[in-house]
Amino acid sequence: MSVQDRRARERQQRERLIVATARELAEAEGWDAVTTRRLAEAIEYSQPVLYSHFSGKDAIVRAVALEGFTQLAATLRDARHVARSPRPALLALARAYLEFAHTRPALYNAMFTLAELPFAQPDTPAPLHQAFAELRQALAPFAPPRNVDTLAEVVWSALHGLATLSRSHRLRPDHAEQRLALLVRTATTSERRSS
């Protein structure tokens, strides 16, 4: 059985190579540059090899997106943990979110517009749930327990909207900090836990 083990290991490694290469190519030249031919050439295999790992190009994008959610979750966790009190923690998390979207636009795009990954559903992949959980945690001190999820969804929507709209040049570029401050202020003052 050792032969099959080795083969499985090599397959897995090559699969990781495909996903990593797709991500790098997208981050370097945009998703338009990620064609099956270019991707195959970059990993030094022929096109059909891609289809022995993934059902199609969509599935590759989805894999990149999933990887992105793992990274985003880690980024948010780190940001949340540097601050000690709840409000600075939320501010740091929000800032980290927007910076993630801004510095890795291709990856963010895969996560939110290219790939179709169900979220609020039973079969939600773990990384997605985890990223949302970070936001939820950061907001818990500011909402009555029953409403934390709703607040998290709204704040997440706001962050996502800020990220995408500012990316498409639809928000004033020099007011990012004001928007962030306003968002955190409203999210933390309107729904006090004690209410």
Next chain:
Amino acid sequence: MSVQDRRARERQQRERLIVATARELAEAEGWDAVTTRRLAEAIEYSQPVLYSHFSGKDAIVRAVALEGFTQLAATLRDARHVARSPRPALLALARAYLEFAHTRPALYNAMFTLAELPFAQPDTPAPLHQAFAELRQALAPFAPPRNVDTLAEVVWSALHGLATLSRSHRLRPDHAEQRLALLVRTATTSERRSS
């Protein structure tokens, strides 16, 4: 000179036909179905005719998007005017925005993810400015004059985020009303004009 006038008129009419057909095809079967061939066939002309009106497919999508912003602005204005006091007006506007995005997903997609239309810039097309102005008006009673634009940008981001995330099944489907209520509540209570 009457001949040229008639020709210009016919050209303009055909251009409108192209844009309308593109929109209808997209709303009926999604943007993937809007290929230059199918579009040409639908307007009963050959492909190159499209390129005598538009520089490429992108420009057609952009025209559809622009038309969409005109409609959105009108929808928001109507919603805002049915209510008499500021808060119900904002609630109605927000609801109308989300309903617009929900009932016309292809059009909304063209407006916000497919087409590249600069916004917060000197050469922003009028319909875009107008749609934003409606939101601005609805929020004016709830923010100090200096911050209206910032508040409008954040609320718009939240609405856009709610629209796109719920469309990709990343928000709990049965909590749309709670999210809307929470958004309006926070937007209207945190930044009182008198502050």
Next chain:
DNA sequence: CCAAGAAATCTAGCAGTGCTAGATAATCTA
């Protein structure tokens, strides 16, 4: 160590895409 079987990989091609050069048809002017 070698031949047969199995597994992995590649070559070549399909149907579709956006877009365009050059030929053809329709229209207007004199």
Next chain:
DNA sequence: TAGATTATCTAGCACTGCTAGATTTCTTGG
């Protein structure tokens, strides 16, 4: 009505995602 201008189409290019069938590589029993 002939010539010039304008409008339109046919045919094709280079690209896309994807796949059937040939080919090579590896594994294993004798």
